[in-house]
Amino acid sequence: MKTLILGAGYAGLATATKLKPTEGLDATLIEQNPFHTFETRLHEAAAHNTQVTLPIAPLLRGTGVELELAKVLSVDLDKKEVQTDKGQTLSYDTLVIGLGSVTNFYRIPGLAEYASELKRLEDAEEIYAWINKAHLPTYTGSRNIVIGGAGLTGVELATEVAQRTDYLSKQLGTEKLTIYLVEAGPKILPVLEDDLRNKAMKTLLDYDIKVLTGHRVMKATEDTVTIQAEGQEPQVIPSGKTIWTGGIQAQDIVKGEKxxxxPANRIVVDATLRIPEYPEVFVVGDMALGKNQEGKPVPTTAQHAGQQGRTTGRNLMRLARGRELVEYEPSTLGEFVSLGGLMAVGWMKLPWNQKLKLSGGLAHMMKKASEWRWRESIS
Ligand SMILES: Cc1cc2nc3c(=O)[nH]c(=O)nc-3n(C[C@H](O)[C@H](O)[C@H](O)COP(=O)(O)OP(=O)(O)OC[C@H]3O[C@@H](n4cnc5c(N)ncnc54)[C@H](O)[C@@H]3O)c2cc1C
Structure with a gap:
């Protein structure tokens, strides 16, 4: 069974590292980078240049999976072919697609051209370089940094940048950055309950972050962002660095008649994470429209991507051994948002569906623990 696994993110890597050398199973992992990126920690890399990658090859030892470093250009489900930037046309018996998501700029004028994103290591490196540059005494541009979107990514980035600018301005004796966090919705962090959200909000305000909820980003230029609240005049904010974290959508390189x-371009899958019309194809992670026990879409998170990958790894082994597939059973074990340094807020699941809400150092420890668990699971 010739099996291709596309993408070594949370979903694809979890799939690959679940495999064992098995007769009849010939698996190749195709990834554009020789490393796995801890995407959930990109905000740390953007602010502090933290190491957030891990080489993939050693993680595949003992799995029987081959690693092919290439960029996937297209997937044709009808022809059962995958094209790569190395000029290869690869065929498969079974395919696992885990290529993640891309930023959705919602066609807001100027945004795709002038805003940075925070999806890849290069994005984090580019933001880090700008932050350093903006603290130099010779820097003459705007020291405003405007972050669009106050979900998990925007809030985590804003608080980390706040820490960094505190540090750099003290070290270099230059002015601190002014951080704007602009959100079209009425609330920051819509995934959290009010009490936790209020704690997060207090931390943002303590950092002096200018939180503008109920404001839409209307337009971006090289050095401005125009925002507007309902019924009010547009407001132009000078911006030295604009970063858009306001939306994602699944990668759009998979084609198939059926x-x-x-929503968000996610591919419809069945309970075993296969495309119903193409049962030889599994889709995992941000690209998949996995459903929970109530039939609602599971969130696009690393936690769920990992679970989907592990289920799919198990199912590839079962397919090779001629066994029935198991169904994907999503479970949200908790949600933690880091707020710079040792501060975090969130909750973890307790038995009988109870939630334990945490904030401060304990929440920070829980967030770290989930990262350690992820490392453990792929090692
Ligand atoms: C800053 C930030 C903070 C976050 N924090 C959290 C958090 O605290 N908790 C949480 O659960 N989730 C968090 N998320 C969301 C989480 O990171 C994603 O849901 C998760 O990464 C999705 O996993 P995936 O495997 O689908 O895709 P990814 O992890 O994005 O992996 C996709 C892989 O495919 C590769 N790839 C892409 N295109 C190609 C191509 N054409 N050819 C070859 N390879 C390709 C990429 O290099 C990558 O390795 C955060 C996201 C961001 C950006």
Missing amino acids: LQRG
Whole structure:
């Protein structure tokens, strides 16, 4: 069974590292980078240049999976072919697609051209370099940094940048950055309950971050962002660095006549994470429209991507051994948001569906523990 696994993110890597050398199973992992990126820690890399990658090859030892470093250019489900930037046309018996998501700029004028994103290591490196440059005494541009989107990524980035600018301005004796966090919705961190959200909000305000909820980003230029609240005049904010974290959508390189997509371009899958019309194809992670026990879409998170990958790894082994597939059973074990340094807020699941809400150092420890668990699971 010739099996291709596309992408070594949380979902693809979890799939690959679940495998064992098995007769009849010939698996190749195709990834554009020789490393796995801890995407959930990119905000740390953007602010502090933290190491957030791990070489993939050693993680595949003992799995029987081959690593092919290439960029996937297209996937044709009808022809059962994958094209790569190395000029290869690869065929498969079974395919696992885990290529993640890309930023959705919602066609807001100027945003795709002028805003940075925070999806890849290069994005983090570019933001880190700008922050350093903006603290030099010779820097003459705007020291405003405007972050669009106050979900998990925007809030985690804003607080980390706040820490960094505190540090750099003290070290170099230059002015601190002014951080704007602009959110179209009425609340920051919509995934959290009010009490935790209020704690997060207090931390943002303590850092002096200018939180503008109920404001839409209307337009970006090289050095401005125009925002507008309902019923009010547009407001132009000078911006030295604009970063858009306000939306994602699934990668759009998979084609198939019968392919069905849902919101944010996510691919419709069945309970075993296969495309119903192409049962030889599994889709995992941000690209998949996995459903929970109530039939609602599971969130696009690393936690769920990892679970989907592990289920799919198990299912590849079962397919090779001629056994029935198991169904994907999503479980949200908790959600933690880091707020710079040792501060975090969030909750963890207790038995009988109870939630334990935490903030401060304990929440920070829990967030770290989830990262350690992830490392453990792929090692
Ligand atoms: C800053 C930030 C903070 C976050 N914090 C959290 C958090 O605290 N908790 C949480 O659960 N989730 C968090 N998330 C969301 C989480 O990171 C994603 O849901 C998760 O990464 C999705 O996993 P995935 O495997 O689908 O995709 P990814 O992890 O994005 O992996 C996709 C892989 O495919 C590779 N790839 C992409 N295109 C190609 C191509 N054409 N050819 C070859 N390879 C390709 C990429 O290099 C990558 O290795 C955060 C995201 C960001 C950006």
